[in-house]
Amino acid sequence: AKNMTDEEKLYRFKGVLYPTLMCPEENLKCLDNIKAREDDIMLVAYPKCGFNWMVGVVRKIIAEGTGNKSEAKMPPLIEFFGPEILKMVEEAPSPRFLGTHFHPDNIPATFKEKKPKMLVVFRNPKDTLVSYYHFCNNNPVLPSVKSWDSFFTDFMSGNVAWGSYFDHALAWEKRMDDPDVMVVTYEDLKQDLSAGIRQVSTFFGFTLTDDQVQQIAGASSFSAMKESSTNSHGNMGKVIFRKGEVGDWKNHFTPEQSREMDEAFNKLLAGTKLGAKLNY
């Protein structure tokens, strides 16, 4: 990454920007050959909406729900592994735990055919932007951030890795009633994690006792996950588990920027089911 220019760190595939080092073109192309299973457990999120939080939660739900305490490994983001992913997923026993940051239209078609359950995590776009800003500031494989203002502009125009937040949101909005799709929000999880855990485990067909739910909630608090983040995520642990709060945008946005985001939200998502869920 050190030898790459900022321009080289992102490239376009089928119209969407991706990080060159994390998901080179061969990774994305080989996904034409991945085979979905009906009982896959899929986690999907736009970057910085709380993907890693839900990874921790879902891993524990699977461990408790299946009684296999050896725990499913980190779910691979299917776009990270290159041709190796095909072998990895083929050999994995069901239920497989898979993750992606893809826009729904770019999830390989096999998943549309098999219709495994997909848990989608969303977050208020203002806090998502702030989290993404700090992440780009601390991740050498992504373009360095020139300034807060320039990152704001890039985010609003979808000029960031995995593309526009609003494009993702509008595409999921169309699938809010699909029985194989469930959307949870970062804000709801912050407010009542146990309720979220019950909802998610029911969605994936697991029945947990109250004790199990409480235990998972305790182990999935921000402080607990941050504490073990070096084990779970290596050097990126402290970067990913940054602050873990709702409303940090108030420390970053100018009134003008806040208005601009409100306008975008009102134009695109107000009055939609996803918009209502985001409780913006």
Ligand code: A3P
């Ligand atoms: P902040 O940067 O606002 O702190 P992702 O995993 O999709 O990259 O999202 C990262 C964001 O989720 C970060 O937000 C991170 O702190 C937050 N997060 C991770 N684990 C969390 C937890 N257990 N509780 C609350 N927030 C969490």
